Amino acid sequence: MKLLISLVRLPFLAPFTTSFGTEDHRTGLILQLKSGGDLALSECVASADPHYSYEDNDTALHLIRDHLANMVKDVPKPELFLERAAGIRGHNMAKAAVEMLLWDYHSKAKKIPLGRALGPSKGHADVGVSLGIAKRVVILERVSDAIERGYKRVKLKIDRGREYEIVSSVRDAFPDVPLSADANCCYTLKDLALLKRLDKFGLVYLEQPLGHDDLVDHAKLAGELSTPICLDESITGVDRARQAFELGAASVINIKPGRIGGLLNSLKVAKIARRNGGHSWVGGMLETGVGRAFNVALAAHRLVDYPGDTSPNDKYFARDIVKNPFTMTDGTIRPNKAPGIGVELDDEFLAKSTVKSWQIF
Ligand code: OSB
Ligand code: MG
Numbered sequence: 001m002k003l004l005i006s007l008v009r010l011p012f013l014a015p016f017t018t019s020f021g022t023e024d025h026r027t028g029l030i031l032q033l034k035s036g037g038d039l040a041l042s043e044c045v046a047s048a049d050p051h052y053s054y055e056d057n058d059t060a061l062h063l064i065r066d067h068l069a070n071m072v073k074d075v076p077k078p079e080l081f082l083e084r085a086a087g088i089r090g091h092n093m094a095k096a097a098v099e100m101l102l103w104d105y106h107s108k109a110k111k112i113p114l115g116r117a118l119g120p121s122k123g124h125a126d127v128g129v130s131l132g133i134a135k136r137v138v139i140l141e142r143v144s145d146a147i148e149r150g151y152k153r154v155k156l157k158i159d160r161g162r163e164y165e166i167v168s169s170v171r172d173a174f175p176d177v178p179l180s181a182d183a184n185c186c187y188t189l190k191d192l193a194l195l196k197r198l199d200k201f202g203l204v205y206l207e208q209p210l211g212h213d214d215l216v217d218h219a220k221l222a223g224e225l226s227t228p229i230c231l232d233e234s235i236t237g238v239d240r241a242r243q244a245f246e247l248g249a250a251s252v253i254n255i256k257p258g259r260i261g262g263l264l265n266s267l268k269v270a271k272i273a274r275r276n277g278g279h280s281w282v283g284g285m286l287e288t289g290v291g292r293a294f295n296v297a298l299a300a301h302r303l304v305d306y307p308g309d310t311s312p313n314d315k316y317f318a319r320d321i322v323k324n325p326f327t328m329t330d331g332t333i334r335p336n337k338a339p340g341i342g343v344e345l346d347d348e349f350l351a352k353s354t355v356k357s358w359q360i361f
Pocket of ligand 2: 283
């Protein structure tokens with residue numbers, strides 16, 4: 001039994017800009033658990049800087065190495081691991097990386113694809129695209145290209161003061177495309193007038209307009225807008241999802257397993273959305289092919305009803321660390337059929353992309 005953590009660095013094909021900054025490469029942790037003949041994999045969705053969340057690669061490495069690794073030496077089922085880790089506050093991205101490693105391990109041990117282990121599946125993930133902030137002409141080109149490729153929904157990143165220009169120019173050029181906007185927390189309730197001006201564009205939802213840990217103000221905002229609210233950053237766990245629906249803070253949830261401690265909690269959040277007459281979809285954190293395979297398997301679950309941010313690998317990278325990247329047909333991606341996440345690691349490129357690695361046990 002061996003647990004290896006690698007910090008990988010992969011350049012993006014194009015810089016990705018949100019209201020919290022620009023990234024031109026992904027640096028993230030890849031976990032490998034070798035046991036017998038099987039190799040289980042996972043990816044921690046933290047990145048180099050703590051902007052989206054307080055976690056970053058260093059805090060995640062610390063948590064996994066110094067607190068979580070000794071809970072998995074007997075490779076428990078995900079549920080038992082979460083019980084063991086419950087005494088550790090927060091650090092969901094670190095916990096999720098380990099929880100998902102265990103899902104991959106146990107589905108490979110049973111020789112079933114992860115999608116089957118997760119439960120009833122649609123057999124495919126519906127796919128939308130997340131487009132970063134850029135010059136108007138660049139955004140329009142990217143939207144046109146996305147529609148041509150067959151994406152089922154286009155999400156535009158917006159920033160305070162640029163929301164109207166971005167959304168109106170895309171809506172004018174593409175009157176029928178299912179469109180959403182993601183603010184990544186850049187507004188407050190004082191910006192109500194700015195946000196109300198977006199109502200006329202018929203967005204399927206407005207994602208995380210207010211504070212990263214807020215529910216109460218989102219509930220107030222939801223009462224003022226005709227556009228449905230989708231929460232991302234604010235949903236840090238199963239109870240927060242329940243509370244969001246109780247308060248009327250959101251009717252749509254962007255599920256990122258990394259943000260809520262893994263796949264078990266992701267299924268619970270999807271169930272809460274369904275039970276409350278809401279909707280859910282699977283978000284992305286610009287993952288490599290390893291993390292992407294988990295997202296695609298989850299996005300194919302029957303409880304997930306909206307297109308996710310699960311683009312094929314070649315949207316992000318010229319070359320990925322897997323040999324079997326996903327391809328999209330008619331806006332859908334089929335999860336891998338091989339056991340577990342079903343990715344074949346590109347060992348040579350993984351080695352080339354590795355900045356540093358740690359053997360934990
Ligand atoms: O808010 O959904 C977000 C990327 C990094 C951090 C936060 C977000 C995103 C994206 C990109 O929107 C989704 C993807 O294509 O992986
Ligand atoms: Mg978001």
